Amino acid sequence: MAGLPATNGQRLAIRKLTLDGESQTGDMSAYLIAQTDHFHAPPLLDPRANWHKEWHHFCIVSSDIQVILNFNLSGDIRPEAPPGAQLTRVILLVREGCWDGDVDSILPRDSVFRPGVIDLHFGHNSVRFENGIFKLSAALQDRPVGLVLQLRPIALPMLMRNNVPIGLGTINWLVVPRLVASGTVTVGRQVHILNEAPTYHDHNWGSWLWGQDFAWEWGFALPDHVDVPWSLVFDRTLNRRRSHILESKLALWKNSELRRVFTQSEIKVLPAGHLSVTRLPKFPRVMALVAPEFTTDIPRYLDISAAAGADSLLCHFEARDVAQIIIPNETDLGITVLNEVTGHLELEGNVKGELVHMQGGAIFEFLTQ
Amino acid sequence: MSFSHNDSSFARFIGSSLETLSNEHSIAYHLLCTQLASCSILLVVDGETVALVFDGNGAHFLSELHNPTVRLRASRRTILDVIDARLTLYEAVIADSIVLEGNIDDLVAFHDGLLTYIQGAIRCPSFPALLDHFRYASTS
Numbered sequence: 485m486a487g488l489p490a491t492n493g494q495r496l497a498i499r500k501l502t503l504d505g506e507s508q509t510g511d512m513s514a515y516l517i518a519q520t521d522h523f524h525a526p527p528l529l530d531p532r533a534n535w536h537k538e539w540h541h542f543c544i545v546s547s548d549i550q551v552i553l554n555f556n557l558s559g560d561i562r563p564e565a566p567p568g569a570q571l572t573r574v575i576l577l578v579r580e581g582c583w584d585g586d587v588d589s590i591l592p593r594d595s596v597f598r599p600g601v602i603d604l605h606f607g608h609n610s611v612r613f614e615n616g617i618f619k620l621s622a623a624l625q626d627r628p629v630g631l632v633l634q635l636r637p638i639a640l641p642m643l644m645r646n647n648v649p650i651g652l653g654t655i656n657w658l659v660v661p662r663l664v665a666s667g668t669v670t671v672g673r674q675v676h677i678l679n680e681a682p683t684y685h686d687h688n689w690g691s692w693l694w695g696q697d698f699a700w701e702w703g704f705a706l707p708d709h710v711d712v713p714w715s716l717v718f719d720r721t722l723n724r725r726r727s728h729i730l731e732s733k734l735a736l737w738k739n740s741e742l743r744r745v746f747t748q749s750e751i752k753v754l755p756a757g758h759l760s761v762t763r764l765p766k767f768p769r770v771m772a773l774v775a776p777e778f779t780t781d782i783p784r785y786l787d788i789s790a791a792a793g794a795d796s797l798l799c800h801f802e803a804r805d806v807a808q809i810i811i812p813n814e815t816d817l818g819i820t821v822l823n824e825v826t827g828h829l830e831l832e833g834n835v836k837g838e839l840v841h842m843q844g845g846a847i848f849e850f851l852t853q
Numbered sequence: 854m855s856f857s858h859n860d861s862s863f864a865r866f867i868g869s870s871l872e873t874l875s876n877e878h879s880i881a882y883h884l885l886c887t888q889l890a891s892c893s894i895l896l897v898v899d900g901e902t903v904a905l906v907f908d909g910n911g912a913h914f915l916s917e918l919h920n921p922t923v924r925l926r927a928s929r930r931t932i933l934d935v936i937d938a939r940l941t942l943y944e945a946v947i948a949d950s951i952v953l954e955g956n957i958d959d960l961v962a963f964h965d966g967l968l969t970y971i972q973g974a975i976r977c978p979s980f981p982a983l984l985d986h987f988r989y990a991s992t993s
Binding site: 765766769771772774812 | 884937
């Protein structure tokens with residue numbers, strides 16, 4: 485068995501509270517997140533313990549700045565690494581017209597997380613969950629980028645992937661599709677004061693090696709206006725050549741409640757054109773030496789349609805900018821590229837007899853070679 | 854070739870980095886040596902020369918090299934600009950901030966070897982400290 489799947493208790497709690505249509509409250513959201521969103525220590529006796537990967541991912545899509553923050557733990561598979569050794573990184577990217585940011589490596593002795601509790605300290609960077617609120621603090625070592633934010637969930641979490649096979653391993657993916665962020669993001673001398681900015685959060689964990697036979701495409705969209713009830717998360721996993729779809733899911737929330745999930749053949753994805761950019765920032769910067777290309781095969785537009793029974797959705801995503809996070813493969817001397825694509829999404833449809841309409845900021849991620 | 858601990862020369866950086874690559878990512882090191890086996894390389898960085906040849910046993914430093922198959926001339930500042938992505942390798946070459954001389958086959962082999970060197974370096978635990986030392990020595 486590879487990876488640490490969600491426990492039965494976690495799955496049951498989430499299903500009961502997100503699919504049964506029970507009344508939703510902030511207390512429920514806080515309870516579910518506290519129960520499910522903490523980091524998992526890899527089992528030391530697992531021969532694949534060093535394949536373990538896990539991260540907390542946060543995205544903010546305010547009108548004047550977009551932020552991607554990732555607290556990342558990865559088993560160290562290098563030959564001289566002791567069993568269970570882990571590499572810790574903090575990735576912080578911001579886009580305010582152009583991209584800035586970096587990938588900071590944190591010394592293992594400075595990385596602390598408490599099993600069973602959402603309380604991470606990666607160097608001076610931290611994630612805590614207290615009284616139903618995420619409290620984030622991060623500052624890059626060599627770039628003038630930092631943030632201090634409080635994130636309040638306003639939609640219930642969902643386990644989008646539950647021990648889904650990728651490569652020779654598995655991945656779990658818990659999403660909190662909609663939060664609001666308040667606080668400050670500082671880029672150089674510019675201080676952005678956020679007041680309930682649209683925010684997305686997820687948590688991935690599992691066991692695999694970068695470079696194995698898989699790829700993924702996922703994204704989320706949040707409405708520009710807080711009074712619009714809809715939010716959306718899309719995901720599909722593919723083989724590395726992206727010629728074969730392994731798993732697809734499209735989830736729609738209304739306010740806090742999960743409203744509809746489309747899966748597999750109910751979903752059609754139609755890319756069109758290619759995103760063209762004059763600069764293609766790559767992080768960590770040194771990786772531009774091994775991936776110097778300024779071109780990508782990222783679609784300019786992505787139409788995602790879903791239909792089942794009387795329910796249907798049509799999502800039109802327009803990509804506007806991209807930054808790349810470049811990861812050395814663990815299986816060979818190649819690389820894996822995570823294309824972080826900012827853009828705009830329009831959503832229309834009809835679900836459970838109700839018209840759906842939303843437009844807003846979106847970030848999609850395309851994993852390519 | 855040996856280097857003292859306090860030696861901040863470019864030759865010391867290259868020697869230490871190749872030794873690190875050999876110790877910490879032997880696959881990349883041996884691939885690098887294979888790719889560059891046909892080349893004799895003269896690096897000229899801020900006037901300091903480093904002469905290298907490669908064979909199946911590894912990299913060898915020469916005290917002098919009169920007819921290198923590949924000659925690279927650059928400054929430490931340009932090398933750091935490329936590492937930190939203030940310049941792309943392409944931009945540095947077009948601007949003559951990095952000057953490369955050699956026939957096309959040797960330059961292609963050198964480019965392949967350089968990529969292998971970097972691919973190995975980014976996977977070596979000790980490389981960040983080596984780079985920090987090079988950065989410090991180059992800016993102080």
